[in-house]
Amino acid sequence: MAEISIISTTLVGPVSTKESTTRIELTPWELQFLPVGPIQKGLLFLKPTPPPQESSVIDHLKTSLSRTLDLFYPLAGRLGTTVNDDNTTYFFINCNGAGAQFVHAAADSVTVADILESVYVPRIVHSFFPLNGVRNSEGVSQPLLGVQVTELVDGIFIGCTINHSIADGASFWHFFNSWSEISRGSNEITLSPVLDRWFLDDAHYPIPIPQLMLAFTNFPPSPPVQERVFHFTKEKIAVLKARANAEMGTDQISSLQALLALLWRSVTRSRRFPEDQESWYAFLIGMRPRMRPPLPQQYFGAAAQSGIVTMKAGELLERGLGHAAWQMNKMVAANTALEATNFLESWIKNPMPFPLINFIINNSLCMSGSPRFNVYGTDFGWGRPIAVRSGGGNKPYGKTTLFPGADEGSIDIEACLFPETFEALMEDAEFMEAVTV
DSSP, rough: OOOEEEEEEEOOOOSSSSSOOEEEEOOHHHHHHTTTEEEEEEEEOOOOOOOOOHHHHHHHHHHHHHHHHHHGGGGSEEEEEOOTTTEHHHHHHHOOOOOOOOEEEEOOTTOOOHHHHHHSOOEEEEESSSSTTTTTTGGSSOOEEEEEEOSSSSEEEEEEEEOOTOOOOHHHHHHHHHHHHTTTOSSSOOSOOBBBOOOTTTTTSSSOOOOHHHOSSSSSOSOOEEEEEEOOOHHHHHHHHHHHHHHOOOOOHHHHHHHHHHHHHHHHHHHHHOOOOEEEEEEEEEGGGGGSSSTTTTBBOEEEEEEEEEEEHHHHHHHHHHHHHOOOOOOTOOOOOHHHHHHHHHHHHSOOOGGGGOOOTTTTEEEEOTSSSTTTTOOOOOEEEEEEEEOOOOOTTTTEEEOOSSSSTTTEEEEEEEEHHHHTTTHHHHHHOOOBB
């Protein structure tokens, strides 16, 4: 089995050396992620031709990261805590400039083809990410941001780990995109982060977090899963969307809802669930555009909450693609600014771990990521990435991570399923008609 070697591990701080005493309070959208793992996403690049000196690439990336941290300075800090007399704890971001972790590594026997041409995502990909096994609540002593640059035989993989209690997927890619802009030589970035948090009117902050929530274990263990990336072209997705809308006599079902309905139905059919078996599909819904007034696109933090669609297996399979997609559409539409306010008010009174933890069971799926994130525009100066992969954190059975495909309008889905489920999917006519293998 291929191995990875760590060449160096350092801390990178902002260019500005002035000590910061800024304290940023956290919202329920952020605090709910304390018991789980961070966001881990990474990009695969071909090595530049002719290849530059190894040291020059690493030094350049460190320098550009330091400049980026001047703008995204919370990422260079740590979580701060205050323990209260009633055994609850206040969590906040301590912007102390302690630094982000930067790891330089090498996988001397791994090629780009080893990653792209493997049926399943090779396990070694998980070792291309720093801060593996760290929970978000450990950000008190662990860096809130970790970057690992792993040199392959003919490629470079840049893996990024960000504490989920200070950023969601939108903020993750905002940072990654901005870092690449500065790496390309820009003196300014397209979207400057808005670091001020949005809070409910009349709510008291900081929010006391009970020890029981912090003691909540991570996702429950499941039998070993494999990871596989499925590609869906723009044309095949359009066919699914047209079919779903035609079945329901509407034009409101989105391309993504039709695609996820296909996956849900196909996995359920492959698992051969009894007709009365309940099945869930849980979603992480971005709330920035749903608030009134909307939060700015560059709002840096976590602004997402869960939504869940449930259906018996018999209904899911018998009533068609459009019915499943329509139930997703209704659930997403129900996540309004009022619903967000109700969630936040309720959470302050009774803090609970991220709700999707409770739904990670073997008859359910959960969704994260988005095909709208600017993944393939993350160019550090030697060309666009050729692939995106995620780390090993938060990877239970049923996890489905969405990315834009490399071709405009296409979508990639990274799915974590049992090997036998993948085998059955390859025999599923509806699924195989839509996917590009």
